[in-house]
Amino acid sequence: MNAILNSARAELLRLRKWPAVWVTLVAWLLLASLFGYVFNYVAYKTGGSNFASEELGNAQIFAALLPENLPAVLVQGMPMFGGALMMVLGAIAAGNGYAYGSWKTVYTQGPSRSAVTAGSLLALTLFVLGVLLATLALFATYTGLIAATEANTIVWPAFSEVAKSFGAGFLVLEMWMLAGYFLGTVARGPALSVGLGLVWTLVLEMLLRGVGGLLGPVETFTQVLPGTAAGSLVGAIASGDPSAMDTPGVLNVLSGPTAAVSVGIYLVVLALGTMLLIRRRDVA
């Protein structure tokens, strides 16, 4: 256990001082702000339509901006670019170490490869939690300000709703981070793993779901894919918000609990797969 904590402390130090990590965080906060509040707020103020759907009325857009809707807005961007960014982070955190030769140095320090990997994943998990907390704080500020200036009363969502949304967001981001870490480990480098991962999340799953509408077996197959699980989990949280449901990547294919279990299975499989691969492999 000590070795895992030592490894996590070491990994946190190098992640904290890595500009790429902060770029990822800022990119996410920027995109999430734009798609979560800024565009909708501008649409509401100018009387235009929602970026994702032209059918939503101004009242619905306004409702989406209010604090009560915070749980839905918090997670709506996660199946698409939130997950993609976390995957990039996982991929570079694992993959760059092979290009730098730093894993080789780390593996000769003392902790076993399992402890090093567990520590590394622990550090990245803390980062994912930090991302969620930062997003929550930022969004609560936005929606609080909007409500204070535009609405008569401020109604905050129930704590349990926020907690559920936070938990779902964590599962989704953590799964994509682990997927990136796994790909980075398999490819032993950042470029190929980031490329493959992004093609998978942003293109392939969507295409497959499109084809799935025509072919039964493909549809069944898409139901077990990670993107489907993540999208459905977020869909279950955001089901009351038509604006969030229109966000690309947000789905209602699986029920909330099924999606959560599916994401959970991916978490375990990806973490174990990474661990096994790292333990067994020659470090050249």
Next chain:
Amino acid sequence: MTNSGDVVVATDRLTKRYGKGEGTRLAVDAVSLTVRRGEVYGFLGPNGAGKTTTLRMVLGLIRPTSGTATVLGRPAGGPEVTERVGALIEGPGFYPYLSGRDNLRVMARYRGLSSDAAEIALERVDLAKRGNDKFRSYSLGMKQRLGVASALMGDPELIVLDEPTNGLDPAGMQDMRRLIVSLAESGTTIVLSSHLLAEVQEICDRVGVINGGRLLRESTVTELRGGTLLRVRATPPDKALAVAMRIAGDDGVRRIGPVENGRGPVDDVETLVLSLPPAMAPEVARVLIAEGADIHEIALLERSLEEVFFEMTTPVAATPTVPASVPNL
């Protein structure tokens, strides 16, 4: 414990084969070496001889195809071994975006050491002043020194250094040798791989010579260089040769021509190399004078490790650098 406490590294027919089928390549072939506590062990071989691959197996970074490596009495690569070993293997591998100091702090955290350990190590390799600069801005020599700093953090019992003077300028090499000698004096066992023979000759107690994946020889530097020889220059040449052959035997004399400096022969006196211990020098002198020969020089001649090394690693048919013994009468 499979080894006595005096053996720090022991490998038993350690073998690494890459690839399968016809494309197979034997990188390390049944290497059995022994490193004893407190010594500086030189692992000597040309590029691609299998030095790094062997050391990687000793550190547990790669798995042997067959054979075993035992370090500090335990199977190589386990955490209980690794935490007592420091290593710099095939170039320094660090995070380019971190400063040298932060890189060492990260490694110190892995070892469960405080930041002080990083600071001390930085001082030891003379990098404290450049400690806040990014690793990517370092020269190759500085990167190398940072690698050594990381290897010696926490005073490990064994330090494995793979080509530690790679990329260093002559002054840097000298500093590195001094550092290695001072580590050895404090009782640390050091395994050092190198293709620089002078370096190994200067600081190592024992050497293992590897070529083509096979350990050709393992012994002390002195043993490897063989007994000392006597260099005799006397005139007239035929009389000198006769005396030499009488004392050293027909096979114990080699004629290597006049001594040369950079510009050509110093004089036209022929040089004879006699396979005799230094204690025989007075006897040779006495007989030469008794026979009426003029002695220009009698000196001890030691073979350099380089000469021995090339003899060992060059195929027999090729011309050795030491002239063959062709006594022509």
